[in-house]
Amino acid sequence: MVFEGLHFAVGPGDYLHLKGKNGSGKSTLLRLVAGLLPAYSGTLTWGDSDIAGAAAARSEDMIYSGHQHGLKPVLTLRENMKSLYQLMTGLHLDDETLEVSAEGFGLLRLVDQPLKYFSSGQTHRAALLRFLLLDRPIWLMDEPTVGLDSENRARLEAFMQAHLDGGGMIIAASHDPIGLLGRSLDLDGFKASKVHLEQWL
Amino acid sequence: MTKPLSTAAIFKGVVARDIRLAWSQGGTGTMALSFFLIAVTLFPFGVGPETEILARIAAGVIWVVALLACLLSLDRLFQADYEDGSLDDLALSPLGLVGIAFAKITAHWCATILPLIVVAPLLALLLNLPSGAYQFLVLSLLIGSPALSLLGAIGAALTVSVRRGGVLMSLLVLPLYIPTLIFGVGAVDAASMMGNPLPHLALLGAVSLLSLLIAPFAAAGALRLALE
Numbered sequence: 001m002v003f004e005g006l007h008f009a010v011g012p013g014d015y016l017h018l019k020g021k022n023g024s025g026k027s028t029l030l031r032l033v034a035g036l037l038p039a040y041s042g043t044l045t046w047g048d049s050d051i052a053g054a055a056a057a058r059s060e061d062m063i064y065s066g067h068q069h070g071l072k073p074v075l076t077l078r079e080n081m082k083s084l085y086q087l088m089t090g091l092h093l094d095d096e097t098l099e100v101s102a103e104g105f106g107l108l109r110l111v112d113q114p115l116k117y118f119s120s121g122q123t124h125r126a127a128l129l130r131f132l133l134l135d136r137p138i139w140l141m142d143e144p145t146v147g148l149d150s151e152n153r154a155r156l157e158a159f160m161q162a163h164l165d166g167g168g169m170i171i172a173a174s175h176d177p178i179g180l181l182g183r184s185l186d187l188d189g190f191k192a193s194k195v196h197l198e199q200w201l
Numbered sequence: 202m203t204k205p206l207s208t209a210a211i212f213k214g215v216v217a218r219d220i221r222l223a224w225s226q227g228g229t230g231t232m233a234l235s236f237f238l239i240a241v242t243l244f245p246f247g248v249g250p251e252t253e254i255l256a257r258i259a260a261g262v263i264w265v266v267a268l269l270a271c272l273l274s275l276d277r278l279f280q281a282d283y284e285d286g287s288l289d290d291l292a293l294s295p296l297g298l299v300g301i302a303f304a305k306i307t308a309h310w311c312a313t314i315l316p317l318i319v320v321a322p323l324l325a326l327l328l329n330l331p332s333g334a335y336q337f338l339v340l341s342l343l344i345g346s347p348a349l350s351l352l353g354a355i356g357a358a359l360t361v362s363v364r365r366g367g368v369l370m371s372l373l374v375l376p377l378y379i380p381t382l383i384f385g386v387g388a389v390d391a392a393s394m395m396g397n398p399l400p401h402l403a404l405l406g407a408v409s410l411l412s413l414l415i416a417p418f419a420a421a422g423a424l425r426l427a428l429e
Binding site for chain 2: 034035036037038060062064066067068069070071072073074075079083084086087088089090091
């Protein structure tokens with residue numbers, strides 16, 4: 001077990017900042033909420049419905065971005081985003097929406113470049129583009145500011161603020177403080193008291 | 202989100218993406234096809250140029266090498282997506298992991314196995330396959346090879362998080378390939394020796410259909426374990 005006794009709720013316009021040391025379970029909690037991990041115990045509700053174990057139903061309401069960017073190096077940014085958009089919605093992404101969003105992160109001139117020529121900061125911005133392309137209420141962000149310069153951090157914070165103002169919700173795990181008003185949750189206080197070693201040999 | 206969701210469009214999108222990746226730089230499509238061409242060509246050098254011997258082993262050689270070429274490409278079926286994090290995105294797609302696994306298996310068959318079937322008659326010519334057996338070679342490959350992609354996907358999904366899991370996957374998957382191999386070669390041999398290939402083809406089809414029922418669910422279950 002990674003943590004126990006943890007309880008929180010996130011409503012429209014709420015920003016929740018997950019803090020904690022390395023290994024305290026920030027990423028685990030995000031993956032749990034995203035439906036990628038099953039919980040050993042506890043409940044997870046969205047509105048009135050219990051959603052634990054119903055990943056496919058829930059995934060239409062949230063966007064998750066993890067440590068790895070999930071982009072294919074041989075495909076261009078345009079192709080990567082189109083295939084992601086189609087994967088998540090079944091719809092075709094029009095070029096104008098893509099270009100407007102790419103401009104938002106200063107990637108417009110790279111839109112037809114294969115990802116393998118991107119620097120790590122550019123790749124990270126490309127991974128963050130999904131939050132602008134998909135229109136979903138819950139954003140789950142794992143270390144969204146890593147590798148961003150101050151200009152792009154400001155851009156990201158502006159996009160996050162706009163999302164919150166529009167009634168969206170953000171749960172972000174990050175070591176750096178992000179300049180947004182919201183609550184923060186320190187996972188170090190919820191460390192599991194028992195370590196169930198026998199389950200993992 | 203009130204718009205009805207088109208799962209068919211997502212399915213097609215995943216298939217198209219995977220076919221494209223298989224044939225782009227460093228993809229498995231080119232690798233499997235070149236391996237198939239070269240490995241089959243080696244047999245006349247190794248066995249010698251006697252036409253009767255080559256004709257006798259032609260069906261077996263083509264089937265076994267096609268099977269190995271398939272195995273070679275399965276290694277990357279889910280692992281590439283696991284390593285770069287896109288498996289997370291695939292798992293969160295509204296299509297669901299079973300649909301995703303089936304889409305990826307379909308793409309694997311179209312991008313990697315179908316080209317092998319297209320060049321198989323050419324290699325059969327090189328191995329002096331009897332003239333009446335060509336259509337049954339292609340037919341047996343068409344009917345039997347879906348089982349290779351399907352069963353292989355289970356092994357690929359189980360070893361997705363294992364570094365250099367290719368050998369382990371071979372050990373898991375190769376025994377499962379035996380029925381397909383027996384009936385596939387049996388059909389071609391029956392045709393070239395004036396026997397009746399249809400019972401072999403029917404059994405081959407049965408293996409493929411059975412794999413179709415099991416593999417997408419088994420692969421999706423294994424992938425879900427790997428994501429934990």
